[in-house]
Amino acid sequence: MSKNIDVELRNIQKRFGSNVVVDNFNIQIEQGECVSFLGPSGCGKTTTLNMIAGFLEPDQGELLIKGKRMNGVPSNKRELGMVFQTYSLFPHMTIFENVAYGLKLRKVPKSEMTARVNKVLELVKLPHVAERYPKQLSGGQRQRIAIARALVTEPTLLLLDEPLSNLDAKLREELRDEMKRLQQEIGVTTIFVTHDQEEALYMSNRIVVLDHGKVEQIGTPWDIYNRPASEFVHTFIGKSNRMLGVIEKVDDSGLRLRSDAGIQLFGDLRNKVGPGTSVSIYVRPEKITLHRENRGTSGVNRVNGTVKQTSFLGAYTECEVEVGKYSIMVRMQSTQQESALASGQEVYLEWKPEDVFVFPREGQG
Numbered sequence: 001m002s003k004n005i006d007v008e009l010r011n012i013q014k015r016f017g018s019n020v021v022v023d024n025f026n027i028q029i030e031q032g033e034c035v036s037f038l039g040p041s042g043c044g045k046t047t048t049l050n051m052i053a054g055f056l057e058p059d060q061g062e063l064l065i066k067g068k069r070m071n072g073v074p075s076n077k078r079e080l081g082m083v084f085q086t087y088s089l090f091p092h093m094t095i096f097e098n099v100a101y102g103l104k105l106r107k108v109p110k111s112e113m114t115a116r117v118n119k120v121l122e123l124v125k126l127p128h129v130a131e132r133y134p135k136q137l138s139g140g141q142r143q144r145i146a147i148a149r150a151l152v153t154e155p156t157l158l159l160l161d162e163p164l165s166n167l168d169a170k171l172r173e174e175l176r177d178e179m180k181r182l183q184q185e186i187g188v189t190t191i192f193v194t195h196d197q198e199e200a201l202y203m204s205n206r207i208v209v210l211d212h213g214k215v216e217q218i219g220t221p222w223d224i225y226n227r228p229a230s231e232f233v234h235t236f237i238g239k240s241n242r243m244l245g246v247i248e249k250v251d252d253s254g255l256r257l258r259s260d261a262g263i264q265l266f267g268d269l270r271n272k273v274g275p276g277t278s279v280s281i282y283v284r285p286e287k288i289t290l291h292r293e294n295r296g297t298s299g300v301n302r303v304n305g306t307v308k309q310t311s312f313l314g315a316y317t318e319c320e321v322e323v324g325k326y327s328i329m330v331r332m333q334s335t336q337q338e339s340a341l342a343s344g345q346e347v348y349l350e351w352k353p354e355d356v357f358v359f360p361r362e363g364q365g
C-alpha cells in the first residue's frame with residue numbers, strides 16, 4: 001500500500017555564517033501524522049520549522065509538500081496553518097474578524113466565510129466569543145482562537161511552535177488534550193515544536209529528537225523511550241540512574257558488566273559493545289523493584305543500600321537509595337507502606353537485564 005506523504009525533507013541543511021544549525025535532516029511525514037521536533041534550546045527546531053513555513057530558505061537539500069518542491073515558494077503559497085508561542089491575534093479586530101482574516105485574503109464569499117468561522121469556533125469550543133476582542137479573553141482562550149484561525153483555511157499542514165509555553169501548568173495540560181483531540185478529529189498533518197518531552201510523548205505519532213542541529217533519532221514515542229538510539233536520547237527523555245563501569249564479558253546470554261562501585265551487573269545484547277569498553281550504565285527509576293528484605297531470589301542486578309530520602313508524589317513515591325558511591329532513584333506505585341520508608345533503612349534493589357541501557361563512554365572505544 002502506498003503511503004500519502006504530505007511533507008518530505010531531503011538532506012536539508014541550514015547555516016548561519018559558518019555555524020551549521022540544521023544538518024542533513026531527512027524525514028517523510030505521512031498525511032494525518034503528528035510529528036514533534038524535540039530537543040534542548042538551540043538544537044534547530046524552530047529553524048527547521050521556519051524552513052518548512054517558508055520564512056527561511058535551506059542552504060542545501062529539498063523540501064517537498066504534497067510531492068511538490070517548495071524551495072523558493074513563498075510562505076503564503078504553501079497552504080499552511082501556523083500557531084506560535086505568543087498570541088499573534090490582531091488586537092484591534094474582533095475574534096470573528098481575526099479568525100476570518102485568512103478567508104478574507106482568499107476572497108471567500110461572505111456567507112461561506114461566516115459558516116466556516118462559526119464551525120472552527122465550535123471546534124475549539126468558543127462559539128460565544130466571536131464579537132469580543134482578544135484582550136477580553138484569557139491566555140488559554142486566545143491560544144484556542146489562534147488554533148481556530150490556523151485551521152479555518154483547511155491547511156495541508158499545521159505548524160505549531162511551542163504553542164503552550166506561555167500558559168500555566170493546568171491550562172497547558174487542558175489545551176494539550178484539546179489539541180490532541182482536534183488533531184485527531186480533523187486529521188490535519190501537524191508538526192509540533194517543543195522542548196517538553198512529556199508534551200512530545202503525549203501529542204505525537206512520531207518524535208524527531210534533535211541535538212546541535214543533528215537528528216539523533218526518529219521514532220514512535222514508545223521507541224524513543226524504550227529503544228533510544230543514543231545516550232543523549234535516553235537522558236533527554238525521562239529520568240534515569242547513571243553509573244559508570246566496564247564490560248567484562250559478552251556471550252549469548254548477554255553482557256556482564258562491573259560498575260565502578262564494584263557491583264556486578266547484567267545487561268542484554270541490545271547495545272552490544274565489546275569486552276573492555278568503558279560504558280555508562282543506565283536504569284530508569286520505575287524499572288527498579290525495592291524489597292525490604294534480602295529474600296534471596298536468584299535474580300541478577302540485585303544490590304543493597306540504605307534509604308536516604310522518600311518523597312510521596314501522589315500516584316507514585318520516589319525513594320533515593322544510597323548504593324556505594326551512587327544515589328539510586330527508585331519510583332514505585334504509592335502504597336502506605338512504600339511512602340513510609342524511613343531514612344537509614346536497609347533495602348534491596350533489583351532490576352532486569354533488559355532494563356539496563358549501556359552506552360560507550362566518549363573517546364573510550
Ligand code: ATP
Pocket residue numbers: 016021039040041042043044045046047048195
Ligand atoms: P529554542 O527552543 O530556544 O527556540 P531551537 O531548537 O528552536 O531553540 P533555533 O531557534 O532553531 O533553536 O536555533 C538554532 C541555532 O541557530 C541556535 O544556535 C541559534 O542561536 C542559531 N540561530 C537561529 N536564528 C539565527 C539567525 N537568524 N542568525 C544567526 N543564528 C541564528
